[in-house]
Amino acid sequence: GKNYRVAGEHRYDGILYLPSCPEYVVKKVRDEKLDFRRDDVIVATYPKSGTTWMQEIIWLIMNKVDTERAKSEHVLVRVPYLESTKVESPIEKLPTMKRPLVVKTHLRADLIMRQVSKNADSGPKVVVVMRNPKDVLVSYYYFYKACKSYDFKGSFDDFFRLYESDDLVYGDPLDYCQQWMTYKDNPNVLIIHYEDLKADLKGCIKRLSVFCQRDLSNDQIENLARHVSFDSMKKNPQTNFESFIAMRPHISPFIRKGIVGDWKNHLADKQNEMIDKRCESLHRLCGLSFRFL
Ligand code: A3P
Secondary structure (H helix, E strand, C coil), X not given: CCCCCCCCCEEECCEEECCCXXXXXXXXXXXXXXXXXXXXXXXXXXXXXXXXXXXXXXXXXXXXXXXXXXXXXXXXXXXXXXXXXXCCCHHHHHHHCCCCCEEEECCCHHHHHHHCCCCCCCCCEXXXXXXXXXXXXXXXXXXXXXXXXXXXXXXXXXHHHHXXXXXXXXXXXXXXXXXXXXXXXXXXXXXXXXXXXXXXXXXXXXXXXXXXXXXCCHHHHHHHHXXXXXXXXXXXXXXXXXXXXXXXXXXXCCCCCCCCCHHHHCCCHHXXXXXXXXXXXXXXXXXXXXXXX
């Protein structure tokens, strides 16, 4: 068959990584005590689960809903990508980074939890976003096509085969969620579903602000919710990645559809059944459940 693998990808401990996330970075998170503090927040997701959305929400919660500043600096500058060495890995400069610190990561729970205590007073805190795996795969497929480092030229079926053979960057989305379920009762971990953000954004913002120990007024919640609506984030150059040279928005925009259930337009019956089966067994195993519509 055709080779749809990402140039320079490498496997470590069974997980496929981009070349921008070298082995030494993964090892560092696993083996060293990084300088995370009590108030720091880690946004942890499998790619395409609503990472950017949550980055923007948490940054605003931690920064008094300063939407003006949010509009003047890119979300990836305000909330850096922990394991990426593309610009300069935040891992190298955690001690000198400005607080409050919010970072995003796609590293596995077992790695990230090496940095997190069971004691609610010591931090860092972790906000995990989970999204139903069918919509994740569809979103990831369009991202693989639009992002130059993936440069994917295949069909959705070709992409689904990559998933089935465990050849997706950052591994299997269901394994990712299953691993986080092990830590769901840690007071420093909060799991939020993309579908919950869609159904009740303001309610989620309230829960998140309590978890982050930041009080927000009703006005601030209204303001925050407006700033992170799909339409605002799609228009906002600090969140839409339209000017990123690594992206080809004419192939597919980064802020694409933002809906629950686009999988219905892409998954064949067999693919759909395969995922349903896996979800049922995971539900029995660890109580994990998703909403697909
Ligand atoms: P779709 O491709 O299904 O539209 P990530 O940030 O983890 O890469 O996730 C990207 C996905 O989140 C995309 O999904 C994108 O459209 C969606 N998204 C980003 N901002 C959103 C928002 N404000 N509301 C709803 N969905 C959003």
